[in-house]
Amino acid sequence: MLAAAAQAHxxxxxxxxxxxxxxxxxxxxxxxxAPDPLHHFEIDPLALIAAHRTARAGGPAILGYFHSHPNGxxxxxxxxxxxxxxxxxIWAIVTGGQVTLWRDAPSAFQALSYRVADG
Incomplete structure (x- = not known):
């Protein structure tokens, strides 16, 4: 995610x-x-459909999304x-070399803690 954010900046x-x-x-x-990728994101629908098909065929599930806030x-x-x-x-937001995670709960985003595990 960090590399993707740096490359897209x-x-x-x-x-x-x-x-x-x-x-x-x-x-x-x-x-x-997104029509204005400097300020918004929209995941390519073809990638989203492919991921749903893979999940239905026994592959990994779509747990959430990530995007960067280049100046936010x-x-x-x-x-x-x-x-x-x-x-x-889950929504992961990348900015300034850090990643925060948020649960898209019914009433509002809720901050999540996480740890990075090897392998």
Whole structure:
């Protein structure tokens, strides 16, 4: 996620968080197809559909999404809050070389703690 954010700068990077249960095993970078990628993100629908098909075939589930805030804070923006679905998925936000995780809970984003495990 950090590399994707650095490479996309000043545009927003985005992608999918894939895994099982509470374990994110892969952050899959996707093309940002938003009309204004300097200020918004939209994950390529073809990548999203492919990930859903892979999950239905027994592959990793889509646990959430990541995107970067190139010039912002490491917390959900007003735009993020307006876009949320309240579906419980995880949103990772990358900015300034750090990653924060948020649960898209029914009423608001909730901050999550995490640890990075080897292998």
């Amino acid at each position: 000043p545009r927003e990077a985005c992608g999918l968080l894939l895994g099982t249960g509470l374990h994110i095993g892969l952050a899959q970078e996707c093309t940002n197809v 804070l490491a917390k959900p923006s007003a735009t993020d809050s307006a876009s949320r679905a309240g579906d419980g998925r």
